Amino acid sequence: MTDRHDRLSDDKIALMNAQECEYNDEFFKNFIHSITVYEDDDIWVGDKPFGLLSVDGRSLKVSLQSRLLKVYPNIKLVHRLDMDTSGLIIFAKNEFAQTHLSKQFAERMVSKEYQAVVFGTIERAGKKGVIDVPVRYEPTTKPRHIVDMNWSKRALTHYEVLHHELRTDKAGKAHAVTRLALRPITGRSHQLRVHCVHIGHVMIGDPIYAENIALELAPRLNLHAHKLRLKHPTHGAWLDWESEVPF
DSSP: OOHHHHTSOHHHHHHHHHHHHHOOHHHHHHHHHHHEEEEOSSEEEEEEOTTOBSSOOSSOOOBHHHHHHHHOTTOEEOOOOOTTOEEEEEEESSHHHHHHHHHHHHTTOOEEEEEEEEESOOSSTTOEEEEEOOEEEOGGGTTOEEEOTTOSSOOEEEEEEEEEEEEEOTTSOEEEEEEEEEEESSOOTTHHHHHHHHTTOOBTTOTTTOOHHHHHTOSSOOEEEEEEEEEOTTTOOEEEEEOOOOO
16 A cells, blocks of 8 residues: 555545446556556566556555556566656566566666656756665654664665756746656665655655645656666566656
């Protein structure tokens, strides 16, 4: 279960579950086809829309994995994206591929690059930096995660300032924002979102961490899985994919 699920009412969850049950096989085939980036006998790579769970939650049974299973009954999970995050995600089509890909993620062989737009101005374009602080779930502020310097699991992100922009609020006032490339070395839940908060620049449109103007400046979380690079589990070739950033 991921974050936005926790913010949905029981009635809304029931409605979404009921609607999902009404869709026919053609709907699921068309949906999967529309977001497919690459597939072969071993892997499926897709461009996940924001607002869709990667896997079913405890109550909400609407997710990318459940829809994939309608089309590929043997599809297997490799990694996840937050519900509010869009972009590249990979699933395995057999157990061998799942094991191979999961090992690559565990050994940090997989290269992932995200783009985010954050509130405020972060130094000059081309500036690079490292955020190396542990992130953990905080049950008292569910579903938030926090930085905890005493936490044992490391969270490491490399970032680069791409350029600066202006975004206009509802009153027509312009505010400075910064577009970042984010390269997570570790894969902690909410890592990129919390790391940006830690350096004082929350992602705009973030329904969990942003407030006031930073929340209002975008209709969705401005975080997108932009690039993905890994080794094919069968023939061993390095494969690269790129997804257009929708904000």
